[in-house]
Ligand SMILES: Nc1ncnc2c1ncn2[C@@H]1O[C@H](COP(=O)(O)OP(=O)(O)OP(=O)(O)O)[C@@H](O)[C@H]1O
């Protein structure tokens with residue numbers, strides 16, 4: 001086939017130009033599909049980023065017996081820090097907690113005087129490596145008999161997580177659906193250019209062309225359409241995303257979007273490769289169907 | 296080289312076009328297939344390069360029963376059989392040179408070889424001068440010659456010419472037949488389907504006469520009529 005590569009390329013370009021309208025329709029279809037695909041991928045990446053940020057601020061508060069001695073507490077701190085998934089354990093003694101509490105209240109109310117003696121227990125602040133580990137680590141900590149209470153905001157985390165999961169699943173379903181629809185449209189538009197050259201194909205086959213020989217120019221044309229679709233969707237999405245993330249960074253500085261991350265490059269590469277694959281597959285299916293049905 | 300054994304052909308529309316044909320054609324023979332319009336001449340040729348499969352019987356070309364050929368093998372059969380089609384079948388958007396070159400290109404021949412052989416072939420049929428013309432710029436005789444050039448460019452052992460003198464004046468017809476005989480002399484088996492009485496009578500070759508799908512006569516040094 002390589003001795004004919006140049007010939008196939010010329011044929012593909014010729015066919016692309018001859019069916020200019022069809023070619024443009026296919027390119028636009030692929031572009032639209034890929035832009036939607038890209039929006040979905042970027043959303044997932046950004047939601048993941050937000051989850052990461054929020055959960056990095058999540059920790060577990062563990063309260064222990066008031067009567068626990070400082071030495072035992074120190075041993076406990078070491079023990080907690082050995083639980084798998086734990087990043088860091090801070091110990092706040094009941095005296096420290098009491099001081100902070102009084103300072104916070106200030107002169108508003110002399111509650112301390114009303115209560116009298118220090119009612120607060122020793123506290124451990126436990127940071128975990130990833131938010132999925134929160135529940136597991138909390139359970140482990142509560143198993144210790146000197147721990148009286150364990151608190152963490154697992155609910156918020158799990159809500160955000162289920163949102164991300166919903167976006168992932170819904171988006172994946174959408175992407176599969178759109179890919180099929182795009183493939184169908186590409187198959188049918190390229191089919192028209194194949195059918196327009198039916199007589200040529202018939203004559204080519206009569207003088208000894210193999211099916212592969214007939215197919216190659218169409219497949220190259222499909223690749224061309226796919227690459228153009230992939231590149232234009234990349235440009236559209238990149239320009240739009242950069243603009244949006246820039247504005248958002250100014251408006252909502254506490255919720256920054258992902259920028260300059262290698263994942264962005266991955267998304268863009270996936271779009272270009274995906275476009276190429278769509279164009280190629282579409283061309284292959286349509287030319288194979290015509291060849292099978294007619295010759 | 297070619298052998299048909301009890302070959303019948305019924306088209307999809309139910310029409311019986313060939314009925315129990317038995318025919319042997321030796322290597323490097325020159326044979327006329329004659330008969331009135333609709334006798335089945337074109338159909339017989341289509342069986343040889345496997346545009347159609349017979350409904351029954353064997354079609355043996357170079358020791359292979361092409362009736363049972365795998366689809367993937369058909370292109371290779373066709374590269375060994377040059378066909379001059381009754382309606383030319385030149386690719387309309389390509390020049391004469393490109394049309395001739397195409398038959399070589401499908402074989403994967405290198406570019407230099409394609410160019411050299413296509414030129415030789417066009418030279419042989421006297422079409423070098425018109426090599427860059429498009430088919431719709433050609434006269435009937437020129438199309439016929441281009442078609443012959445394409446058919447012989449691979450040096451096939453078998454050449455089928457379906458009505459190669461249709462719509463041609465007597466002199467041009469004569470030229471074309473001379474050309475076919477020249478090709479036959481270069482070790483090519485040649486089959487010519489025609490209802491041109493004059494050329495058949497002048498050439499004094501083997502004549503196989505078809506009528507309503509049957510062979511009614513097979514005669515060495517024959518003529519168009521009995
Ligand atoms: N694809 C087809 N489907 C159905 N019938 C066909 C087909 N091709 C040819 N026929 C019929 O088969 C018969 C023989 O046709 P064929 O073309 O073989 O005749 P022919 O001898 O070549 O005639 P001519 O001298 O006019 O070229 C004709 O009656 C024709 O109508």
Ligand SMILES: [Mg+2]
Nearest residue numbers: 336337381457
């Ligand atoms: Mg005919």
